[in-house]
Amino acid sequence: MRNILVIFFRSSGLKREDYFITTKVWNTDQGYDKTLKAFEASLKKLKLDYIDLYLVHWPKVDTFFETWKALERLYDKGLVRAIGVSNFEAHHLDRLMTKANVLPAVDQLESHPHFPNSLLHRYLEELHIVHQAWSPLGRATVLKEPVLKKIGKKYGKTPAQVVLRWHIQNDVSIIPKSEKPERIRENAAIYDFELTREEMLLIKQLNRGERVSHAPDVVYVRTEPEEF
Template sequence: MINNLQDTITLQNGLAMPGMGLGVFQVENDATAEIVKNAIEVGYRSIDTAAIYGNEVGVGEGIKQALASTSLKREDLFITSKVWNNGLGYDETIAAYEESLRKLGLDYLDLYLIHWPGKNKYTEAWKALENLYEEGKIKAIGVCNFNVSHLQDLLKTARITPVINQVEFHPRLQQTELRSFCMEHRIQLEAWAPLMQGGLLEDETISKIAEKYGKSNTQVILRWDIQNGIVTIPKSVRKERMIQNADIFDFSLTDEEVALIQAMNLDKRVGPDPDEFDFVM
């Protein structure tokens, strides 16, 4: 379990990844540079973006500004992006990766993910990711929003097992079967929408736990992620909120409190179901 914001977990290929990072979903490109710069300056080392977010240019500018204002180097950061549904052919995936690098202004990515499985469109994309990885152009490769059936299908032909499966994960959607499958295959689970897009900020069960520790609901949920061995990437656009989100390493939930939160599961999504999601934009 990580014990501070810059602690890392070790992925199955040996790469160290920060156990907590910053997500920039739905952040406007023009605002992204300052947000990313602030995050890195307050201690975040992992930044998660995607081609479809439309803010890779801003992320890259924020990285550039942060490296100029601190003693950090590029290799001190962990940068993730994702290939969108319209780039899931082999050549399209290679081109999408190169375009993301161009927009980010980087020479390599630490982690590159297939954003959605679609209707079995990912086989050629995964071959492209494997080749990019073997050529040393990506430090690690993985997937997003893959259910057990998608992973089982991918593993039939994959030369390399995904190191990450980034999925919707929060107290109302605990992905029990998927989590067990990923643990069995040493695929690290990473949570998007860890706060259920704000849907748990007034939850009574979590509020009672938060009151005990003098913490917010957000902090309790993120602490629950950490204690469950889940990599988490909460989004925040305000510097003070970034600091608050990371202030979760001075307390621990008891086994009873963890069990109370586990009991909240309803298999309830706020995002699309991967078995049904297939649009191209």
């Protein structure tokens, strides 16, 4: 995947400042020295001088502060434009803030209509941390909901576009993934319509508290690294 990205950026003619690259430190690379080493390896593989946003993939209890200190160092050195976290819940952020010099700019979380993470969203808003949704389409599981099709019909949009628009109107940043160029284009074409308050509420009612992946503390309480 990284090689494809490198080829794409080299051949696109785009300037470095025209694109935004996020990557993260994986669970098995956490800790101060290991994070710095992993970051260097990422820069090398991506053939870049800096990363726009560097994230901690998951809170890990044993290397919790060391990993963040390493991100702060990278930030101070100008090697990353912003630093953030992923899968951090309120109690992880509270703990981080006891020692952090730089607050995370972003918290990347599982969020979609079946699991909107609304309470945490409100907490992030108070802290001025951007809520970014991973699996914003619930890995396509939410797209079968009839209400999405019904709303989409009104605007000539697909269920995926309706869900992505719903996120944007909730001030949630989105990173939908598709391997199909036509769907990538479809997922980007969400800025020419606006859901009504009633439609936003109808989608809100799809909340079932149902995740498509692991809860953050499943990893946090482990001391042995595990791949997620």
